[in-house]
Every structure is written in structure tokens, then in C-alpha cells.
Amino acid sequence: MAETTASGYIQHHLQNLTFGQLPNGGWGFAHSAAEAKEMGFWAFHVDTLGWSVALGLIFVLLFRMAAKKATSGQPGALQNFVEVLVEFVDGSVKDSFHGRSPVIAPLALTIFVWVFLMNAVDLVPVDWIPQLAILISGDHHIPFRAVSTTDPNATLGMAFSVFALIIFYSIKVKGIGGFIGELTLHPFGSKNIFVQALLIPVNFLLEFVTLIAKPISLALRLFGNMYAGELVFILIAVMFGSGLLWLSGLGVVLQWAWAVFHILIITLQAFIFMMLTIVYLSMAHEENH
Amino acid sequence: MNINATLIGQSVAFLIFVLFCMKYVWPPVITALHERQKKIADGLDAASRAARDLELAQEKAGQQLREAKAQAAEIIEQAKKRGTQIVDEAREQARVEADRVKAQAQAEIEQELNSVKDALRAQVGSLAVGGASKILGKAIDQNAHAELVNQLAAEI
Numbered sequence: 001m002a003e004t005t006a007s008g009y010i011q012h013h014l015q016n017l018t019f020g021q022l023p024n025g026g027w028g029f030a031h032s033a034a035e036a037k038e039m040g041f042w043a044f045h046v047d048t049l050g051w052s053v054a055l056g057l058i059f060v061l062l063f064r065m066a067a068k069k070a071t072s073g074q075p076g077a078l079q080n081f082v083e084v085l086v087e088f089v090d091g092s093v094k095d096s097f098h099g100r101s102p103v104i105a106p107l108a109l110t111i112f113v114w115v116f117l118m119n120a121v122d123l124v125p126v127d128w129i130p131q132l133a134i135l136i137s138g139d140h141h142i143p144f145r146a147v148s149t150t151d152p153n154a155t156l157g158m159a160f161s162v163f164a165l166i167i168f169y170s171i172k173v174k175g176i177g178g179f180i181g182e183l184t185l186h187p188f189g190s191k192n193i194f195v196q197a198l199l200i201p202v203n204f205l206l207e208f209v210t211l212i213a214k215p216i217s218l219a220l221r222l223f224g225n226m227y228a229g230e231l232v233f234i235l236i237a238v239m240f241g242s243g244l245l246w247l248s249g250l251g252v253v254l255q256w257a258w259a260v261f262h263i264l265i266i267t268l269q270a271f272i273f274m275m276l277t278i279v280y281l282s283m284a285h286e287e288n289h
Numbered sequence: 290m291n292i293n294a295t296l297i298g299q300s301v302a303f304l305i306f307v308l309f310c311m312k313y314v315w316p317p318v319i320t321a322l323h324e325r326q327k328k329i330a331d332g333l334d335a336a337s338r339a340a341r342d343l344e345l346a347q348e349k350a351g352q353q354l355r356e357a358k359a360q361a362a363e364i365i366e367q368a369k370k371r372g373t374q375i376v377d378e379a380r381e382q383a384r385v386e387a388d389r390v391k392a393q394a395q396a397e398i399e400q401e402l403n404s405v406k407d408a409l410r411a412q413v414g415s416l417a418v419g420g421a422s423k424i425l426g427k428a429i430d431q432n433a434h435a436e437l438v439n440q441l442a443a444e445i
Contacts, residue, residue: 020293037291045295052299056306060314067317072324079321086318105319106311114306148299153292157299161307 006238013126013234015143016045016151017133031141045151047133052148055117059110085113092275097282103165104281111158112274118148119226119266123259126233149226149269152219159219162277166214169284178287183207214280218273225269229262414442 011033018036020043022028029046030036036043066082075083089109097104121129124146133144148154170179186207188199236258239251418438 016291016295018291018293039291039293041293043291043293043295044298045293048295049298049302053302056302060306060309063310063314063318067314070317070321072321072328075321075325079318082318083322086315087322090319090322103307103311106315107307109315110303110307110310114303151295153295154299156292157296158303160296161300161303 006241009238009241010231010234012141012143013130013145014231015145017047017142017144019044019046029142045145045153047144047146048148048151048154051121051146052114052118052154055121055148056114059113059117063113085109089274093278096275096278097285099282099285101169101281101285104278107162107165107281108274108278111162111277112270115149115158115222115273116266116270118154119270122147122150122226122230122233122262122266125255126230126237147226147230149222150230152223155219155223156215158273159215162218162280163215166211166280166284169281173285174287183211214276218276218280222269222273225265229258229265232258233262410442414438417441 015033015036018030018039020027020030020036020039022030023035023038030039030043062078063082066078069076070079086109089112090105093105093108129146130142130144133142134140145151167179170182174182184200184204184207185196186203188203190196190199233255236251236254239247239254242248415438418434
């Protein structure tokens with residue numbers, strides 16, 4: 001363990017490996033939380049990006065491998081596995097989205113599998129991957145967080161991409177006028193043009209909050225669940241460091257129990273993120289709801 | 290937990306993965322899925338059609354079998370009838386032939402009898418003449434009494 005105290009241990013586990021501009025003007029990794037904060041916006045969480053891109057690559061390459069050999073005859077084991085997921089996602093999309101779009105189903109599949117993979121890293125014992133990072137880098141104080149979805153940057157990044165798609169499809173389907181009208185003429189409408197003009201700011205305020213709440217809630221729901229889950233794992237891991245035998249024993253049991261429960265959470269959160277994306281995009285496709 | 294450019298990086302990575310998935314992963318898999326669905330539907334269709342065909346064929350075969358049986362029975366019946374007919378004809382023919390043979394034999398016998406009678410008659414005439422001449426001692430003229438002798442012979 002890099003830090004000796006419990007709070008130090010927890011803090012170390014909640015800090016990302018940040019790459020950005022150092023106070024001395026050069027570029028490099030931040031060595032402390034304060035230094036990472038100092039870097040401002042133009043800094044990268046290398047661990048988050050690295051793990052998410054690596055897992056994303058695993059996803060696309062694995063699925064590409066299956067897709068390349070996809071046959072309508074007897075499927076192999078990999079194709080079978082991929083088909084189960086594809087069929088599941090396709091069914092979910094067809095249930096909620098009634099238009100035709102070449103984007104939504106692959107988008108939903110990507111979200112589901114990718115988010116699930118990123119979440120699944122949470123099941124790896126909390127110290128293994130950071131210790132591995134320490135072994136590889138040789139730096140005893142290097143922070144490293146393996147679960148990308150416990151970084152709000154990752155979840156917000158995905159949610160904003162979804163948000164951009166929502167805006168894009170809203171404008172594409174309803175036109176700019178229709179989209180603006182949806183933002184300003186609901187929920188309060190009036191036949192009198194002056195009253196309507198007065199109601200526009202109120203409507204806009206309400207509808208804008210509704211609109212912006214979509215990506216924010218999408219991102220924060222996933223982040224909150226995964227962050228809380230990771231924190232519980234870290235707290236359980238602190239028990240092992242207590243040095244008391246009975247507490248460590250309890251920790252083993254709790255670790256196991258929480259991991260089992262977490263299997264449900266990681267799947268559920270991936271599914272919810274996918275489902276809400278589909279629902280939001282189908283709402284964007286519907287005229288005058 | 291700072292909000293920083295990781296956000297942008299994550300968005301870009303996300304969009305690239307989605308694009309890749311959309312271009313290279315989703316279409317082949319979903320096409321294969323739909324194709325297989327169609328294949329299975331076609332297969333089931335063909336199976337039900339084949340079952341129906343089989344039923345029809347069985348019905349047809351049964352009918353043909355019944356027809357064949359009926360025909361066979363008819364042929365056997367005809368053959369039996371023809372057989373008795375042939376036997377009757379043969380019997381009739383045999384009877385006629387036998388009659389004919391019998392009649393011929395009788396005619397032959399009759400003819401033989403007649404010729405034997407004639408020969409006997411001639412011999413008896415000459416014997417009677419010879420005997421009478423022997424008894425009367427050459428008194429009888431062969432020529433003068435030939436008519437009488439022949440009359441005698443005809444009477445025998």
C-alpha cells in the first residue's frame with residue numbers, strides 16, 4: 001500500500017493518473033491531487049482513457065471477429081455469444097424505438113457492451129491493478145484508477161455524445177423551427193400572441209432544464225452507482241489493512257458478498273444507460289409529443 | 290475528480306467505437322441473423338409442405354392399392370371363368386372326337402363284315418356247287434346252273 005493511513009489509502013485510490021501541464025511549464029504526470037487540480041481543464045486522466053479505450057478495442061475487435069465470420073448457417077461459439085447480445089439489444093431498440101435508424105441499434109450495442117466491460121473492471125480486487133501500475137512504473141506514489149466509469153469525465157463524455165445525437169436528431173426530424181418550438185411553446189401555450197410571448201421564457205426555462213437533465217442524469221447515474229460501488233470495495237479493502245484477524249476475515253466475506261451484488265449493479269447500470277439512450281433518441285425522433 | 294479534457298477524449302473514443310460498430314459489426318451480424326430467421330422459417334414451411342405431400346401420397350398409394358386389389362380380384366374371377374370354359378370346351382371336343390372315332394370304327398367294322406360276307410358267300414357258292422356236283426357226279430353243267438348257284442349264294 002502506497003499510503004499507511006486509511007484515509008491516505010482511500011485518497012490514493014480515488015485519484016486519477018493525470019497527465020497535463022506541470023507548474024514548471026513542462027508536461028508530465030501530476031504527483032499529487034493538488035497538482036492535478038492545478039492543471040486545469042487541459043489535462044488527461046491517462047488511466048481512464050487507457051482502460052476505456054483498451055476495453056473498447058477489445059469490444060470492437062471481438063465483435064468484428066465474429067461479424068467477419070458471421071454466417072446464417074450454424075454459428076460458432078463466438079458468433080453465438082455476439083448474436084445473443086445483438087438480438088437482445090435489437091429487441092430492446094425495437095421495443096422502444098419505432099422509426100428506422102441505422103445508428104441507434106449499433107449505438108445501443110456499443111454502450112451496453114462497453115459500459116459493461118468498464119464496469120466489470122470493478123470486480124477485480126481494488127489493489128491489483130494499481131499495484132500492477134506501481135510495479136510497472138516503479139513509482140510508489142503513482143495513482144491509478146482502473147474503473148473508467150467511476151470517473152465522471154468518462155460518463156459525461158459518453159452522455160454528451162448521446163446529447164449531441166439527441167440535438168442532431170431533434171433538428172433533423174423536426175427542423176430547427178420545430179426544435180425551437182418544442183423548447184419554447186410547451187408546456188404553456190396560449191392563443192393570444194402577447195400572452196404567448198410572455199410565456200416563452202417560462203417554457204424555455206422548463207424545457208431547457210428537461211433537455212439538459214437528460215445527459216446529466218444519464219452520466220451521473222452511472223458515475224454515482226459505480227463510484228459508490230468502488231468506494232465500498234475500497235472500504236472493505238481497508239479492513240484487510242487493519243491488521244486485525246477477525247476484521248480481515250469479515251472483509252473477505254464482505255468482499256465476496258459485495259462482488260456478487262455488484263455483478264447485478266454493473267449489468268443493470270450498463271443496461272439502464274443503453275435503455276435511456278434509446279428512449280431519449282426515440283423521443284427526439286417523435287414529433288409533437 | 291476533476292472535470293478535464295478526459296471528457297473530450299472519452300467522447301471522441303466513444304464516437305469512434307460507435308461508428309466502427311455501426312459500419313463493421315452490426316450489419317453483418319444482423320444480416321446473418323435475419324438470413325437465419327428466414328432460413329428457419331423456410332425450412333419449417335418446407336417441412337409442413339412435405340408432411341402434407343406425404344399425407345397426400347399415402348392417401349393416393351392407399352387408393353391405388355385398393356384399386357389394384359379390386360383389379361386383381363376381377364382378373365382372378367375372369368381367369369376362373371375362362372378356365373371352366375376351357376375345360377368344358379375340351380370336354381365337348383373330346384366327346385365329339387370320341388363319337389367320330391367310334392363312328393369311323395363302326396363303319397370300318399361294317400365294311401369289313403360286308404367284304405367278309407361277300408367272300409364267304411362266293412366261297413359258299415362254289416363249295417355248294419362243288420359239293421352238289423360231287424354228289425350228282427358231274428351232271429350239273431357249270432354254265433347252265435351258275436345262275437341257280439349264284440342265287441343260292443345270295444340267299445346265304
